[in-house]
Amino acid sequence: MVEALKEIFSAYEGEKGAVIPILQKVQAKLGFLSPEAIGDIASFLDTSSNEIFGVATFYSQFRFTRPGRHTVHVCLGTACHVKGGGTILETVEKEIGVEAGGTTGDYKFSLERVACFGSCALAPVVVIDKDVFGRVTTSKIKETLKNYD
Numbered sequence: 776m777v778e779a780l781k782e783i784f785s786a787y788e789g790e791k792g793a794v795i796p797i798l799q800k801v802q803a804k805l806g807f808l809s810p811e812a813i814g815d816i817a818s819f820l821d822t823s824s825n826e827i828f829g830v831a832t833f834y835s836q837f838r839f840t841r842p843g844r845h846t847v848h849v850c851l852g853t854a855c856h857v858k859g860g861g862t863i864l865e866t867v868e869k870e871i872g873v874e875a876g877g878t879t880g881d882y883k884f885s886l887e888r889v890a891c892f893g894s895c896a897l898a899p900v901v902v903i904d905k906d907v908f909g910r911v912t913t914s915k916i917k918e919t920l921k922n923y924d
């Protein structure tokens with residue numbers, strides 16, 4: 776068993792229906808749901824890995840591959856799209872060498888596209904981890920990415 780999960784499971788003894796909260800806690804702990812973690816969750820809940828995987832894939836919040844140390848979210852909502860969000864996304868893809876939805880081979884960056892951050896006045900917007908960057912330009916985002924290691 777993944778050692779880090781024992782504590783999570785102990786909080787849910789007798790609550791075998793708590794699939795989603797357990798998946799959320801495991802992902803928060805590990806950063807993603809590995810096949811091994813899914814197997815452990817299945818054992819704990821007396822069900823199959825396929826069952827757990829089936830539930831988890833239903834929700835977009837769960838990820839099944841290891842994320843990068845930093846996650847770059849590029850907004851492609853209407854306001855950001857109009858202000859050049861697509862070009863910003865292409866620039867980031869070229870800079871880090873991975874397409875949206877992917878993670879760099881060195882696990883430095885994961886890249887995600889987002890529908891709207893609710894900061895449309897700052898369009899185009901990029902969020903890296905918890906840092907919000909507004910009125911981003913291609914040169915600005917190239918410089919910003921260099922600040923992450």
Ligand code: FES
Nearest residue numbers: 850852855892894
């Ligand atoms: S459309 Fe990008 S923040 Fe709203």
